[in-house]
Amino acid sequence: MTNTIYVLNGPNLNLLGLREPEIYGSDTLDDIAGMLEDRARELGLSVDMRQTNHEGMLVDWLHEAQAEGAKAVLLNAAAYTHTSIALLDAIKAIRTPVIEVHISDPMTREEFRHISYVGMAAKKTVQGLGAKGYVAALEAAAEL
Numbered sequence: 001m002t003n004t005i006y007v008l009n010g011p012n013l014n015l016l017g018l019r020e021p022e023i024y025g026s027d028t029l030d031d032i033a034g035m036l037e038d039r040a041r042e043l044g045l046s047v048d049m050r051q052t053n054h055e056g057m058l059v060d061w062l063h064e065a066q067a068e069g070a071k072a073v074l075l076n077a078a079a080y081t082h083t084s085i086a087l088l089d090a091i092k093a094i095r096t097p098v099i100e101v102h103i104s105d106p107m108t109r110e111e112f113r114h115i116s117y118v119g120m121a122a123k124k125t126v127q128g129l130g131a132k133g134y135v136a137a138l139e140a141a142a143e144l
Contacts, residue, residue: 003044005141006065006096007036007134008058009051010078016103016131027131039135043142045071055080059090066094072141074134076101081118091121097144099137102127 009029012019017028033049040047048070050061058077065073075098077087091098100118105128119125123144126137 001069001071002046004046004048004068004070005040005138006061006070006073007033007047007049007138008061008073008075008077009049010055010058010076010080011053013076013078014051014053032131032134035131035135036138039138043138045138045142047138055084055086058084059086062087062090062094062096062098066096070096072096072144073098074101074137074141075099075118075122076103076134077118081116084117088117088121091118097123097141099123099141100125100127101133101137103130103133 013029017031029051033047036047036049052058058080062073073096077084080087081100081102098121100116100122102125116125124140126133126140129136
């Protein structure tokens, strides 16, 4: 096992900082990456941060995390959280622990967001902490 934490981000998260800042805040993915890299260094970890708008790519990256011996995966699957049985199956198929991350709190939003296929297989969920939720998830991953 390596000390690498994969940080996988799903659709539309490339627009963080511009997209609905009243819900998602003003931090960009680059801002989050900087926060994570600083904290990871303090924890003796490294971060491999990625974003895609394609469901199958997230599945491939989950498989890669397993194959590469990643310590854990932080997964913000965005809208796929609520729709993707493929992601649920991929998380269940790997031994690498997955921590689900949400910038907002899905339980305070539209009802369809209350169901999380990712959460059905994730070891832990961090939600509603804004961009700092990624750091909280990284700290949880360090303890695994």
